[in-house]
Amino acid sequence: MEKIKIISIFGTRPEAIKMAPLVKKLQENENIQSIVCVTAQHREMLDQVLKLFNITPKYDLNIMKTKQSLTGITTRVLEGLEEVFQKEKPDMILVHGDTTTTFAGALGAFYQKIKIGHVEAGLRTFDKYFPYPEEMNRKLTGTMTDLHFAPTKGSKKNLLNEGINENDIFVTGNTVIDAMKYTVKDKYIFQNEELNNIDYKNKKVIMVTAHRRENWGQGIENICKALKNIVEQNKDVELVYLVHLNPIVKDVVKKNLGNVERVHLLPPLDTEQTHNLMNKSFMVMTDSGGLQEEAPHLGKPVLVLRNVTERPEAIEAGTVKLVGTDIDNIVDNANNILNDCEIYNKVSKAINPYGDGNACERIVNAILQYFNITSEKCDEFERK
Secondary structure, eight states, X not given: OOOEEEEEEXXXXXXXXXXXXXXXXXXXXXXXXXXEEEOOSSSHHHHHHHHHTTOOOSEEOOOOOTTXXXXXXXXXXXXXXXXHHHHHOOSEEEEETTSHHHHHHHHHHHHTTOEEEEETOOOOOSOTTSSTTHHHHHHHHHHHOSEEEESSHHHHHHHHHTTOOGGGEEEOOOHHHHHHHHHOOTXXXXXXXXXXXXXXXXXXXXXXXXXXXXXXXXHHHHHHHHHHHHHHHOTTEEEEXXXXXXXXXXXXXXXXXXXXXXXXXXXXXXXXXXXXXXXXXXXXXXXXXXXXXXXXXXXXXXXXOSSOOSOHHHHHHTSEEEOTTOHHHHHHHHHHHHHOHHHHHHHHTSOOTTXXXXXXXXXXXXXXXXXXXXXXXXXXXOOO
16 A cells, blocks of 8 residues: 655744654654655754754755745745645645744645645634734634644634534644653753753742743833842742843843843753753743643643733643733732742642643544544543
8 A cells, every 4th residue: 555645844943842753653654654844944943853853854945044034934935845745746744833834834735735734723812913923824724724633622612613624623632742752851961051050959940931022022121020020039049041042032131131140041942951941940931832831741830921822721720820021910920839839739730731642643543544544533632
C-alpha cells in the first residue's frame, strides 16, 4: 500500500515546540511519508528547537528578513510553498496554531486543492485585534481546514458554533504536553550560569515573559513597574525576565528594571532551558499563549498579563488568572499567590486542562482514519 504523504509546515519557535513531537510520531508510522518544511519566519529560535528534537527539514524557505512585515511574510511563504507543493504533491499538509506561517501555509495548500490539517484548532478570543494578528490567522485557517485537531472541548465548541462539521473535529489535547516529555529533566543544569546560581529552594522565583504586540508601549511600561513593586515588597523573591530581543520591548524593560536588585534580565532561552526554568520556578507571569498551557502541567500558578485570552480552560480550572496590565491588579494578585499558602496550593494542584501527553498519537490516528488506513477509533482527550 502506498504511503500517505504529509508535509508539516511551521516557522516560529512556539510552532516548532508543539509540532516537534508530532513530527516524531509521524516519522514512526509505517503508513506515512513525513516531510518537514520550515519557513523560518523566526530563524535562530526555530533552529534551536530543530536541534533539540533532532529534526532536519527537507525544505527550508528561510524567509526571515530584518523588520519584516506581515505582508512580506505572507507573500514569501506563499511563493516558497507553491514550488514545494507542486514538486511533492502531498496528500495533506499540517499547520499549527495561529502564526502568519500557519495562515499562509493553509492558503497555499487551498490554492493547490491540498487537504489541510490544523493542529491546535478552535482557539478564539472573539476580538480580531486581540491577539493581533493571531486571532484572524487561526480563524481564517479554520475556514480552509479539512481536519481540525482541537486541544479541548471548549475549542471544539467554538468550531461547532462556526458551522464546522463535528465529524471533522478531533479533541486531542495539546501537543505541547507531549513535547515536555522530551524537555523537562530532574537535576537539570542550565547552560546559562546566572540561572545555576539562583537559590530555587529558598527563594520564590518568578519567571516572566512579556512581549506581545498589543502590550507594546504603556502595557510593557506598566508590567515593568508592577514587577519592580513585587520584588521590592517581597524580599524572598528572585525575578527572571526573559526579555524579547525587539528594541520596542528590550529598551523599556532595561530602563525600568535594569538596576533593580534580585531581577535577572536574560535573553530568550532555548526550549529546554525555558521548560526547566519554569519547572524550578515558584510561579509564572506572562503574556504568552503557550506558557498558559505549559506551566499548569508543571503545577505552576500563572498570571496572564493580558486583558483577554484564547485559553479560557485554564482560568476555569483555576491554574491561570487573567490580570491585564493594570499595575495594582498585577501586584495584588502576585502578592496573594506569593504570601497565601492556601491560594498557592489550590492553584498549583489544579488539574491541567490541556492534555495528557498523548495528543500526537490521537492526531496520527485521526489522519489514518481520514485516509481509510485504519478503522480504529481513538479516544478523545477529556479533562478528568
